[in-house]
Amino acid sequence: MCTIYGADNGVYENFSFFADPEIPPVEVLEDISPSKPTYASDPYASGSPKELAVNEIYVNDDMYESKDGLVKPWWMVDLKELRTVHQVQIFTRQNFRPERLHDIEVRIGQNLVLDGDMTSYTLMSTYKGPYDVSQGHVICSNLRGVTGRYLSIQIVNSDVSRLQLVEVRVYVAKII
Numbered sequence: 184m185c186t187i188y189g190a191d192n193g194v195y196e197n198f199s200f201f202a203d204p205e206i207p208p209v210e211v212l213e214d215i216s217p218s219k220p221t222y223a224s225d226p227y228a229s230g231s232p233k234e235l236a237v238n239e240i241y242v243n244d245d246m247y248e249s250k251d252g253l254v255k256p257w258w259m260v261d262l263k264e265l266r267t268v269h270q271v272q273i274f275t276r277q278n279f280r281p282e283r284l285h286d287i288e289v290r291i292g293q294n295l296v297l298d299g300d301m302t303s304y305t306l307m308s309t310y311k312g313p314y315d316v317s318q319g320h321v322i323c324s325n326l327r328g329v330t331g332r333y334l335s336i337q338i339v340n341s342d343v344s345r346l347q348l349v350e351v352r353v354y355v356a357k358i359i
């Protein structure tokens with residue numbers, strides 16, 4: 184399950200790890216998502232491409248947003264090698280329809296899947312939502328970790344909400 188940490192009045196300025204019993208000590212984790220290759224269902228507009236979710240800019244409209252009418256919109260990052268993921272932090276849009284973040288599945292797989300059917304991937308976490316800006320950001324944790332190369336985030340019900348991802352941080356076990 185994903186949980187909510189760090190209620191921050193709707194501003195993504197002060198985020199960090201929190202004391203989370205569901206992950207190994209933070210000293211052995213690293214965030215490897217910045218600038219990694221991404222894939223996603225069609226964007227809402229040319230100004231909301233998939234790579235804006237890994238550019239480390241935490242501004243509401245600097246995001247990937249799926250286009251209208253898509254059932255089960257998805258986004259994916261390629262970690263470029265097999266890694267064991269312990270935590271995913273999701274920063275969603277806060278200035279317009281934040282409740283669109285709901286019924287989320289975070290999955291991890293070893294092969295590239297581009298048709299939106301992520302059922303072959305291992306389910307790491309779920310987030311029921313709907314999200315509210317008073318909640319801070321969404322953190323999905325897994326103590327044992329899930330190993331794979333491709334990490335997907337998908338809305339899995341059929342109400343065609345847009346997926347709005349400002350940033351996605353992926354924390355993996357360091358290779359020592």
Ligand SMILES: [Ca+2]
Binds near residue numbers: 235238
């Ligand atoms: Ca961004």
